[in-house]
Amino acid sequence: MPVTREGFEPLIVAFCCNWCSYAGADLAGTSRQPYPSNVRVIRVPCSGRVNPSFIIRAFQRGADGVLVAGCHPGDCHYHSGNYHARRRFTILKQLLEYLGIEPERFQVRWISGSEGAKFSAVMNELTENVRKLGQNRKLRDAR
Amino acid sequence: MKKIAKTKLQELWRCLSAEGALYLPVRSDSVVDFALWQEDVPADLETLNTFLPPKKFYYPQTETVLKYEFGENLQLLDASSQAGEKTILFGVRPCDTAALSLMDKVYLSEPVDEAYRRRRENTVIIALGCREPEETCFCQTFDIDPGKAPGADLLAIDTGTELVVTAQSLKGEELLVALNGVLQEATSGDEIRVKDVQEQAGEGYLTRVSVHGLAEKLDTCFASPYWDRLYRRCIACGTCTYLCPTCHCFDLQEYAAGHSGERVRCWDACMFTDFTQMAGGHNPRPTQKERVRQRFMHKLNYFPRQHGGEYACVGCGRCVRQCPVNLDILEVIREMGGAVDGQ
Amino acid sequence: MSTASEKLRASAAEALACGRVSLVLGWRKKDFWWQSPVAFVEAAAEAEQLSFDPFSVYNPVKYLLEATECHEKVGVFVKGCDSRGINRLLQDKRLEREQVLIFGLPCSGKADPAKIRAVFPAQKIREVAQEGEELLVRLTDGQERVAAADFLLEKCLTCRHPNPVVFDELLWEPVPVRAGVDVSRFARVNSVAQKEILERYTYWARQFDRCIRCFACRNTCPACNCRSCIFDQAEPRWLGKASDLADTMNYQIIRAFHVAGRCFECGECERICPAGIPLQEMNRRLIMDIDKYFGPYEAGLDAGDSPPLGTYRGEDPAGFDES
Numbered sequence: 150m151p152v153t154r155e156g157f158e159p160l161i162v163a164f165c166c167n168w169c170s171y172a173g174a175d176l177a178g179t180s181r182q183p184y185p186s187n188v189r190v191i192r193v194p195c196s197g198r199v200n201p202s203f204i205i206r207a208f209q210r211g212a213d214g215v216l217v218a219g220c221h222p223g224d225c226h227y228h229s230g231n232y233h234a235r236r237r238f239t240i241l242k243q244l245l246e247y248l249g250i251e252p253e254r255f256q257v258r259w260i261s262g263s264e265g266a267k268f269s270a271v272m273n274e275l276t277e278n279v280r281k282l283g284q285n286r287k288l289r290d291a292r
Numbered sequence: 293m294k295k296i297a298k299t300k301l302q303e304l305w306r307c308l309s310a311e312g313a314l315y316l317p318v319r320s321d322s323v324v325d326f327a328l329w330q331e332d333v334p335a336d337l338e339t340l341n342t343f344l345p346p347k348k349f350y351y352p353q354t355e356t357v358l359k360y361e362f363g364e365n366l367q368l369l370d371a372s373s374q375a376g377e378k379t380i381l382f383g384v385r386p387c388d389t390a391a392l393s394l395m396d397k398v399y400l401s402e403p404v405d406e407a408y409r410r411r412r413e414n415t416v417i418i419a420l421g422c423r424e425p426e427e428t429c430f431c432q433t434f435d436i437d438p439g440k441a442p443g444a445d446l447l448a449i450d451t452g453t454e455l456v457v458t459a460q461s462l463k464g465e466e467l468l469v470a471l472n473g474v475l476q477e478a479t480s481g482d483e484i485r486v487k488d489v490q491e492q493a494g495e496g497y498l499t500r501v502s503v504h505g506l507a508e509k510l511d512t513c514f515a516s517p518y519w520d521r522l523y524r525r526c527i528a529c530g531t532c533t534y535l536c537p538t539c540h541c542f543d544l545q546e547y548a549a550g551h552s553g554e555r556v557r558c559w560d561a562c563m564f565t566d567f568t569q570m571a572g573g574h575n576p577r578p579t580q581k582e583r584v585r586q587r588f589m590h591k592l593n594y595f596p597r598q599h600g601g602e603y604a605c606v607g608c609g610r611c612v613r614q615c616p617v618n619l620d621i622l623e624v625i626r627e628m629g630g631a632v633d634g635q
Numbered sequence: 636m637s638t639a640s641e642k643l644r645a646s647a648a649e650a651l652a653c654g655r656v657s658l659v660l661g662w663r664k665k666d667f668w669w670q671s672p673v674a675f676v677e678a679a680a681e682a683e684q685l686s687f688d689p690f691s692v693y694n695p696v697k698y699l700l701e702a703t704e705c706h707e708k709v710g711v712f713v714k715g716c717d718s719r720g721i722n723r724l725l726q727d728k729r730l731e732r733e734q735v736l737i738f739g740l741p742c743s744g745k746a747d748p749a750k751i752r753a754v755f756p757a758q759k760i761r762e763v764a765q766e767g768e769e770l771l772v773r774l775t776d777g778q779e780r781v782a783a784a785d786f787l788l789e790k791c792l793t794c795r796h797p798n799p800v801v802f803d804e805l806l807w808e809p810v811p812v813r814a815g816v817d818v819s820r821f822a823r824v825n826s827v828a829q830k831e832i833l834e835r836y837t838y839w840a841r842q843f844d845r846c847i848r849c850f851a852c853r854n855t856c857p858a859c860n861c862r863s864c865i866f867d868q869a870e871p872r873w874l875g876k877a878s879d880l881a882d883t884m885n886y887q888i889i890r891a892f893h894v895a896g897r898c899f900e901c902g903e904c905e906r907i908c909p910a911g912i913p914l915q916e917m918n919r920r921l922i923m924d925i926d927k928y929f930g931p932y933e934a935g936l937d938a939g940d941s942p943p944l945g946t947y948r949g950e951d952p953a954g955f956d957e958s
Contacts, residue, residue, distance in 0.1 A: 427667060
């Protein structure tokens with residue numbers, strides 16, 4: 150956990166699809182729209198590539214919040230990857246909440262390549278929400 | 293010999309917990325297991341087999357043996373030196389007590405496992421004699437008396453309304469002195485009652501098998517077609533090994549991250565497919581047949597061959613009751629040579 | 636009228652004798668009254684050992700994976716729950732329909748040894764047999780009849796498909812579905828879901844803390860039929876060997892999720908868990924959400940349909956902010 154003088158700084162892992170959300174992050178950068186440095190972006194070919202194991206592993210290894218971001222429904226570069234992702238993460242999100250994991254910690258968003266502002270807003274919102282929750286202890290591996 | 297009324301056990305436990313971390317059998321949801329004593333959580337002294345045997349106190353499922361950190365120099369920390377908080381186990385059954393002496397043969401012979409030794413030294417075992425064996429109990433097969441527990445520091449016998457406690461070691465005697473305030477002196481009548489309970493305990497066995505000559509017989513059974521039939525039912529889970537009070541196999545795992553890391557010793561089970569998997573992919577026990585054979589041969593042949601004829605089974609019956617597919621050591625003992633009376 | 640066990644023996648002996656199959660999977664009795672392990676019968680003369688009693692619970696279907704490797708065709712006796720396991724394997728392309736001869740056994744529920752031990756002293760029980768809707772409990776000193784319905788396994792109380800859904804022969808008449816299963820099916824899930832979030836975590840942490848990672852839940856599950864499991868993989872190691880609570884949650888979450896939309900509610904994982912972890916409360920939560928978001932679906936009823944997480948519709952709702 151990175152701790153600054155101001156206190157707790159959350160670590161956010163964002164799985165971004167190569168074709169939309171990662172491009173959205175690029176656009177946020179080139180349009181100088183700031184988002185917190187707490188976010189670590191991991192580029193994946195498609196939101197449908199994201200295995201639930203990746204999310205749990207991120208939490209285990211120190212993430213306080215995890216985001217999966219992909220193309221809007223209908224825009225998938227591979228036609229249907231995000232539709233599969235939508236079903237998968239709808240269910241996973243409910244399961245994590247049912248097991249007592251705060252729902253704010255795991256988020257899924259559709260962010261297109263033209264939505265630099267949205268990328269920045271989502272990252273800000275997620276970081277703030279997780280900051281309020283504090284450190285993820287429930288899914289964090291002791292080792 | 294001392295005694296205490298069963299209605300006053302809370303007082304006894306309060307005193308004991310002042311002497312060290314007190315663990316006793318407690319029910320949590322549907323499972324009875326050893327847990328740290330808490331004033332308002334009732335103990336379960338009726339259930340014979342706890343979910344896990346008390347081996348977990350000497351030989352934990354997960355144990356850090358080494359930690360390191362790269363700074364200016366490499367810093368090594370021998371984590372085993374930290375083991376050894378004073379611990380009191382209350383309510384250990386005679387079979388589980390006997391299992392510890394088998395485990396000692398492995399971990400206290402050269403090279404001695406220091407963490408194990410330290411934990412063993414710092415633990416006081418208060419055994420609780422059994423009044424009536426369960427249907428799956430067969431400790432008598434291994435000459436274990438359900439009313440006695442020679443390996444324990446103290447032996448408690450339930451005579452109905454009282455527990456009569458006898459010291460069996462120096463540690464036990466010291467603890468009895470510390471408990472003077474809550475214990476009463478036992479009478480000669482109590483002594484007779486204890487003998488009665490002990491004698492009666494040995495009479496209720498439903499399952500009688502004999503292991504006489506079994507180890508010798510198994511010498512020639514490695515290639516027996518028996519194993520081809522037996523293993524098919526096994527689903528390769530680790531229930532039998534993890535629940536077994538005498539199973540003691542482990543795996544060393546490295547957890548490394550950045551500039552620090554630790555080496556951890558974890559329980560492992562010969563039933564798992566990856567137990568003997570080599571780095572290059574070769575597995576000397578390629579199918580479940582070899583793994584099942586290994587488990588039973590280890591208990592009934594290799595162990596007695598290495599340790600003066602003692603079998604690595606105490607007849608607690610955990611594997612008999614818990615195996616999902618009813619593949620247990622009773623079956624092997626019976627079919628490979630020992631005789632069964634009763635059921 | 637011949638008994639259930641006799642019908643099993645006759646069917647198995649006939650199929651083996653005329654060479655329709657070279658192996659039959661059923662159940663037999665073992666040392667104790669509550670032990671009815673799966674039997675592997677390879678010759679008509681061995682069919683005598685078969686028995687169908689209140690404890691013939693264990694699902695023989697998972698053994699088909701290995702059995703069909705060395706037998707061209709295998710006969711298998713299945714109850715309602717077991718039969719859905721066959722559809723599971725067919726749908727996952729782990730089994731071909733021609734490889735199995737399925738004998739269907741309508742089943743009105745199996746007995747829970749713990750419930751019987753709670754009423755009768757275990758040391759005195761010699762045999763527990765099914766007689767119509769009653770259990771006949773033979774004791775060392777006499778015998779008693781009790782209503783079988785009072786001693787059912789938890790999983791049988793919520794069974795929606797007591798009759799086999801896939802079979803070649805049905806050995807006797809179908810039985811009715813128990814009244815009220817649709818409510819009882821999700822009752823435990825709802826009672827956990829009603830707790831506050833921290834309470835839910837405490838509840839599950841206590842359950843998972845007992846997990847010893849014996850993998851019985853995975854190994855017994857016909858939906859867990861991968862040729863090799865990520866949890867057994869050494870490199871990369873997805874699941875550490877150390878018994879860390881967060882890592883146990885990793886295992887439990889991924890195990891449950893991997894069978895989401897494929898779990899057919901046989902409840903064997905929960906029944907055989909030595910640590911008494913209420914795994915069905917996770918599996919059924921996933922079923923509940925799948926029903927809610929993507930429409931009612933029951934796994935293992937039709938080998939030809941698509942499991943809900945293997946398909947999609949454009950108009951699916953999302954369980955997260957889609958704005």
